[in-house]
Amino acid sequence: MLDVRRMQVLRAVVTGGSVTAAARSLGYTPSAVSQQVAALEKEAGIALLERVGRGVRPTEAGRLLTEYAALIGDHLAAAETALADLRTGRSGRLTIHYFATAGAVLVAPALAALRRELPGVEVRLELSDPRHPLTPVREGRADVALVVRPDDRPPVDGLRLEHLLDVRYRAVLPRGHRLAAKRVLDLVDLADEPWVASESEGPCREVLLEACAAAGFGPRFVVDSQDYATAQGFAAAGLGVALIPESALDGPRPTTVVRRIRNPEPTRRVYAAVRTSAPPQPALRAFLAGLRDAAAH
Template identity: 40%
Template sequence: MFDLQRLRALHAVRQHGSVAAAAEALGFTPSAVSQQITKLEREVHSPLLEKAGRGVILTDAGVVLADATERILGTTEQANAALEELRTGVSGTLRVLCFSSAIRGLAAPALGELRRTAPDLVVNLEETLLSNAEHRVEGGHADVAITHDWVDAPIEVPGHLTQSPLMEDPVDILLPCEHPLAGRASLSLDDLLDAPWIIDTNDASICSRWLRNQMSARGHSADVVHRVDEYPSQIALVSAGLGISTLPRLGRPEMPDSVRVVPLRGDRPVRRIFSICRRSSSRRPAIRTLTEALRTQAVRTVEASTPAAAS
């Protein structure tokens, strides 16, 4: 009989590629993870890891144990889900990861409602980067992640994870209220070819690429005058009359009177907001209840962020 904690350590090393990365994901020190794997090697009388550059790879014996661990963890979660279904009422604890704007516009109000409708359900929320949310759910270090991709750049979700769509989140144009086009009901990028732009600092981001590609297709290049990442900072620059910007609707801060929000016509960036969980745990009543609360709040958010409300 193998110790499950030691198996989890080995499993995490395979997922993250190094002992240090596995330790960070598990919340342990690298030495603690190394000790767990050393003890496991003694149990099986075989080395489980070997060095590969700056990281490590699993030996054949390590792969066998890691594959078995994957099945063990999946079976355990399925059993827990079945047991939860036998109980009356929704209870338990969920570890939820979320990106910042979805916390403001989606998760916070949904969790507030769950406090009233499912008081025995405990949800621990953690803000995280999109880049590691999927891996943390895969590794069992979180139960649910609220994440997003873009309609023009969908991400591939592994088969052992399940995806639950929540909402679509279009991008609008922010203009100073004194801008000559601020009174328009909608705008095309053709109306803004000579405008000074405020964009984020990541040239690979969807909005930056969209602006660059759309301008190039029209024989223009964007006149980028400021590069900042935080939404409130972009809004402050627009408010001061220093340029225009694009901004998704979800989690958008309240606009000052000096800023006008105008919908874009035609091709525009649109985010797809969704939650992911492990397929083996998707039957849990707690996860289904959370997903339903998020979907209900998503409907409210979409209604509240229509162009008339945004302007």
């Protein structure tokens, strides 16, 4: 196998026209340059240089290897530049998994901040599977995932979860509902009501189920919308009450009222999950900082 460093020495000899010129440019002694060329000729199995007066010129084989040495040198320089860009965050890729309501509240402002700071980073966004939101990060298919996770869950091996914010649920009722006159509802007030399911099965729905269990009942779902806007529409039509995270409420509606809940107040805790083994990455560091800023505001 040809030695790449020796090929670069040959290139210096051919470019400079002599062993002495190559030694000066490389900072070697002439004898060291001659030894490197001799070793390369042994590897190649053919003469690479021929003497002309006080200098040398390449043989056909020498010209061939010199051309390839130039290409290799260019590729190495490009690789060094690409690595430097990656180290400093001027380039790179970031894969982010998130759930829908975190997109507008957290991901959008954090991504905008990342693009301002590191515009060369390529970002891929994907909605999480609510049943297995941590799996893509654990398996290395995502760099970060936004997840909802109750406090009482044990740590996950290989993952670091950074708490970002808590989002409280609110009850959405038709304006003429018998409970609409109350400014604050105890969760048990809704025990006998039909419920509109606004979320698919997974951590977010578990937050509601655990809160209801703490209040001593299980909700009776009569409509499964799996969408917050649709759930609010069903509630407005009087089909049931809907519990919606504050961040997902789409503004006041003339046909509904929104009420606080207590005893207990369902709250989902939002985390950013990253691998503990992930190497330092400027893009990931900047995105996490953007998530913290978005959560703080």
